[in-house]
Each structure stands twice: as structure tokens, then as C-alpha cells.
Amino acid sequence: MATLTEQLTRTSVRVDKLTRRYGDRIILDGIDLEIPSGQFVALLGRSGSGKSTLLRALAGLDHGVKGSGRLSVPARVSVAFQDSRLLPWKRVADNVILGAAGSRDAKARTNTTLAEVGLAGRGHDWPNQLSGGEQQRAALARALVNDPELLLADEPFGALDALTRIKMHELLRDLVQRHRPTVLLVTHDVDEAIVLADRVVVLDQGVISEDITIDLPHPRPYGDQHLADYRIHLLRALGVGPGAKADE
Template sequence: MAPNIGQLTERPTEIHSGQIRVRGLVRRFGDRAVLEGIDLDIAPGEFVALLGRSGSGKSTLLRALAGLDHDVTGSGSATVPEKRAVVFQDSRLLPWARVLDNVTLGLSGADAAERGRAVLSEVGLAGRERSWPNALSGGEQQRAALARSLVREPELLLADEPFGALDALTRIRMHRLLRELCARHRPAVLLVTHDVDEAITLADRVLVLDGGTIAVNREIDLPVPRSHRDPRFIDHRDALLAALGVTEDDSENSNG
């Protein structure tokens, strides 16, 4: 059962099938407002990436939609699907449970193991059902985490920098896998990331969170797969980096 997020709003939170609608969401930590009246809609099956500087409230918004910030006070309203899943930067696999048991944790029904094996096959881990998590590479652990989230067929997948700890080559492979899985399962996705190229590569739409509000809402109208050398990709990158306050000199210094 997905966590109840009724505690997150002063007005009742509604849970509907397939809808993501946020209005006037405010989140405060003490006297500091991290989110200042967020309005957000995500269509069923839409992939949205959320960018922002460190401390801008990206993870706070994601945790609000997931129902994980019960200690935070605030106001506003959110309409979210009941069937939600979260993927974090670390896989959060239980080390004392084998891979299949991690994937099917909390599932009931005679077909739970069969569903687990099917989704493990989808993420390229067929035959690893009896492995212990510490026998998997970092990329394989994140594949198992994806399998665990998708086995429940969520209508909303919330991903908090799920590839941030992976090496560059593994990240490219995980990007391809995530796009394929989302095309197959069709959840709405909210991906929190610091990586502008990752956001453009994966998302239908990219948001920039700044000053507690959504400052940029940019459609990414590029064919898939997307080339970083495409002039339109470069235009999107330049515009988003500018919105994040990154200058051309900053980019050159980071590459040098």
C-alpha cells in the first residue's frame, strides 16, 4: 500500500487514478519556506524531469508527492495516484534478503514470485533471483530497485537521482533501460536530477525549481534516442543551464 499523504496538506489530499495535480503547495522547515506555492500537473504516462540548485527543494517536492515528509508543515493540495513507487540514489535493497525477495517485498498473491521474475527479466537480471544484493554491481542493484518499483505497476514513479552514484557508462545504459521500461509500463514519472543532459535525454518536459517556485517549464520536443550533438539538444542545454545560473565560463571550467 502506498503511503497516505493526507498529513502533508491543510486541505485534504485527494488520491485518484492516474492524476498528478498540485496546487499552492508550501513546505516550510521552521521559518524557512523551501517550496512557495508550487503548481504542477503531470499527465498520465508523461516523463517530467526536475532540475534545481542544491537546496532548491527538488527532493522535498518529490517526498511530498511520495508521502514521506510527515515532519514538514505546509499547505496546499495534491492529487496523486494511489499506486506510487519511489527509486532513490541508493538501491535500498535489504542485504539479508535475496534479490527476488527484495523485489516482491510486500506483494501478496500466488503470482507474486512469477511477477517478480518477469520484471527482473525486463531489467536484465534473469537468473539472479537467488543472488544476495552484495553480489550485484552498483548498476545491477539499481536495476533491482527499478524492478521492485515496477513490479507493482505504479501509475506514478518518483525517482530521486537514481543514477547519481553510477559511472558514466553505466548511467548511459540505465538511461536507455529506463526509457524502455517507461515506454512499456507507462507510469507518469517525476525524475529529480542535477544533470541537465540526463534531464534532456530522458524527459518529455523539464522543470527548473528556483526560489521555491517552478521558474522554467520547457517541453523537450526531440525524437528518441536523443543525440547530445543535435543542435536542438544543445539549445535546450544552454537554456536550462542559463536558468540554473551556469555561465559559459562555468561550463568550460567544469570540463577543463
């Protein structure tokens, strides 16, 4: 097995001069981005900056959208969305096993992954028997059950209450440590980005305006004073607070 240092020397995601348009509006304007294997990247930006458009392009979910440029992603890619998107007519285990389609040991993988997310013994439940946080745990299990090389997460905790969100942050970091995927997390939450990610990229009007490394060990509890400088810097980049970049 490769060490983490060796993993981080390989490129998992490469984006070259990526442009995406909706009608006459340019959403992504010549984006260049490389993400080493095993790195956890948070993607910040104001509404309309192109975050979800970039994620959908990496996931191969933007068919028919006008654009140009080149993308390179690993073979195994999973996506987690803001809502769990569990199929209500399938039990929890049957939802999770969809992520392991084609695997000979799909059932065993499903049971193991449900246990990893704290849902051992809940596989026979229906999705509506789970709380919002539990539904997102099941969605994470489905995304991770086939050991993806790249996990794309589009604001997966945005609809959760504050306490549940913090618990989900702890769970996600634990799962990432176990499975070692490359992660691209789209979020509006600066604190979420700096608590979870190794690196934070800021999109502004379709271009990358900031790309910084969070050079602090994990775990990083909320309120840690060592996070303050990163928070101030990123809030300014997003147009919040003294010294913020003004809109043109």
C-alpha cells in the first residue's frame, strides 16, 4: 500500500482551461486546477460563482452544457449531494448497495460501511424512519461503499442543524482517514472549510481567486484560535468584513 506521502505526489484531478457557459453567461472562465491524490479540498465561493458547475463537470453530470477545456478524474468517482437522495421505496441497505453495483461482495461491503457511519442494524429500515442526519449518514455510506478514488460532495451538510453538522464533520474526517479518497467539498461555510480541508480554493466570478493550504493538524475544533487568521482571510476573499474585495 502506498504511504500518504506517496499518494499526495500523484495527481488525482486535473482541470485545464475549463470553461462552461449557460446561454451568454460564462460560469467557469478558463479554470486550471490540480488536486493530488488523497488531498481534501474545500471549494468556497458566493452564490453563482461556479462551485456546483465545477463539481458537476468533474462528476460528468453536465452533458449538453456549452464549454471547453480538459478534465482528468479517476475511474471511481462518487457524489454526495445536499439532500440524501435516498430512494423512498427501497430500504436503507438497498439504497447503500446501489453504490456497490457490480461488486461481488456488495452485501458485505454494505454492512461494513453502514457500521462505519453508525447505522449498524438499520439496513432494514425505510429512509423515512431515519432522522435527517441519519439519512445523510446513509448517503455517505452509499458514496463510500465502493471505495471511490474521488469523492465529490456538494454541500452535504447544508440542510442539517448546527449540532448535527458538527457531528457529521467528525464522521466525514474519520471516513476520509479510513478510505483515503481525494475529496472536493463544495460549501458556503468558511468554518466548515477550514475545520475539514487540507486546502481551500475560492471561486469568484468563474475564476480561482484564492488557493491556500490549511497548515494545521487534525482535529481542528471550532473556536480554535489558530483558525482565526484563515477565517479572516477567506471571509475577506468572499467579500465579508474590513478589507474585503469589493464587487465590480
